[in-house]
Amino acid sequence: MAAPASDKLILPRYRRDPEGTHPPLASPGYGSTKLRHPKQPLVLLPQKLTEVTGPLLGPGRLGEHDNDLTVQHDGEPQGQRIIVHGRLLDGDGRPIPDSLIEIWQANAGGRYRHVNDNWPSPIDPNFTGAGRTVTDSEGRYEFTTIKPGAYPWRNHDNAWRPAHIHFSVFGQAFPQRLVTQMYFPDDPLFFQDPIFNSVPDEKARQRMISRYDHDRTTDHWALGFEWDIVVRGQEQSVFEDEEDE
Numbered sequence: 001m002a003a004p005a006s007d008k009l010i011l012p013r014y015r016r017d018p019e020g021t022h023p024p025l026a027s028p029g030y031g032s033t034k035l036r037h038p039k040q041p042l043v044l045l046p047q048k049l050t051e052v053t054g055p056l057l058g059p060g061r062l063g064e065h066d067n068d069l070t071v072q073h074d075g076e077p078q079g080q081r082i083i084v085h086g087r088l089l090d091g092d093g094r095p096i097p098d099s100l101i102e103i104w105q106a107n108a109g110g111r112y113r114h115v116n117d118n119w120p121s122p123i124d125p126n127f128t129g130a131g132r133t134v135t136d137s138e139g140r141y142e143f144t145t146i147k148p149g150a151y152p153w154r155n156h157d158n159a160w161r162p163a164h165i166h167f168s169v170f171g172q173a174f175p176q177r178l179v180t181q182m183y184f185p186d187d188p189l190f191f192q193d194p195i196f197n198s199v200p201d202e203k204a205r206q207r208m209i210s211r212y213d214h215d216r217t218t219d220h221w222a223l224g225f226e227w228d229i230v231v232r233g234q235e236q237s238v239f240e241d242e243e244d245e
Contacts, residue, residue, distance in 0.1 A: 087138065095137070185209055
């Protein structure tokens, strides 16, 4: 006779990250970490009922054009149209369905639509640079957007960020949010970017770079790029603790 099923809530457990996957909290080359990295040992907070229940992040929470950043305004944005797609996976390669993915990025000229971004590159009135979607039953996501441009920042002399898109992913609750960045292949600015190079492991850095996908490229419309996000395990994506510009 089978044992009766337990009605006790089984909480998820933390999985140890592979050595060298994430950048150190204090990365000397990345100036902002001097001001904001923790000075005391981190405290591990176990996930309890509040952390593993809700909110419901179904398709009813999305607007019609939330995952197409090129049709959110009256006119078309400037720049190269791209389709970014991939899968959200757990550490065992299983898809994570019904999970909210958000992105934000600079426009084709490398400028964010933000009050604190005032370097002399034009604002695109037809591009806000923010989108969101929910993964399907196979963990798939897709965005149509504009390839972002490089932009200067004040970290070091003649510093320029490689083109990138910020990604935010959720598990089953808002406290489970993780943030990362997706880069583009063959960017000439990788060599001098301290955020990209703060990741110790070369293989982990390569997992931050998307792959050109000719099968998803649409004739006379958009280039395709594929990028999977893995939240734990040996093939885990690189995540950051705080957002940068």
